[in-house]
Amino acid sequence: MYFLLQQTPDTVIDPSFSGLITESDRRCILHRQRAGKFVAFEGTETGRRFIGCATEFSDGVNRGLLEWVDAPWPVILQRCLTKLWDMYHEENLGRVQDTEAHEIEVEKLKKELDSLGNQYSQLVDDVFKLFDYQDGQKSHDMDYTSHEINELKEKKHQLEQQAKIEVEMEKLKLKKEQRCILQSQVDIIQNTRKAMKEIQVERDLLKEEKKKLEHIIAELLKAGHGCKEKLDKIKEVVMEE
Secondary structure: OEEEEEEOOEEOOOOOOOOOOOOOOOEEOOOOOEEEEEEEEHHOOOEEEEEOOOOOOOOOOOEEEEEEEEOOOOOHHHHHHHHHHHHHHHHHHHHOOOOOOOOHHHHHHHHHHHHHHHHHHHHHHHHHHHHHHHOHHHHHHHOOOOOOOOHHHHHHHHHHHHHHHHHHHHHHHHHHHHHHHHHHHHHHHHHHHHHHHHHHHHHHHHHHEEEEEEHHHHHHEEEEEOOOOHHHHHHHHHHHO
């Protein structure tokens, strides 16, 4: 059986629902390949399972949605997911701005290093000229110039070390943020599943209460208690979906 392709949402890895479909022979109409199992991780569809095209495009994105496994979430849960995603994107925007500011600072340090390198080269040229011009005072001038060269070398070394430390710290920060994002994805999926279980329990309890009320109304009608017309109206309300 083949299914029409639709745009797929972003997905998250869920070991309990992944891999290719083995229960049926569902295939993608575009690639004629067996479909795969995925879990959505985007907007109000977060946590919904779906069957999709298992063939990835050159950019690594799968764009073939065949069929949703889970029904749409309740409106209240969709609002909660929207709020969570808004908070997530707002936090990511702050991180991007911090990264851009850091890149500007690193670029500034690089320019300072280049300027210092140019000064160092100029100083070396001046030293060689001084050697050629003042042979008689070479020893005294050399001692003085050597001291300046050593100071410049030390300053250049310190700036290079500072730049390396800044880059390493930024790498560690980005790795930590990536771990936080992955943990946030897992938490959202778990909270969504938990909320759906609670909603299902409440629905089951309401169904039980409805059955009990229907039974009581039926018993009253059989026994002839109360106004039959009013009881029939109450029964109609109870029987409504």
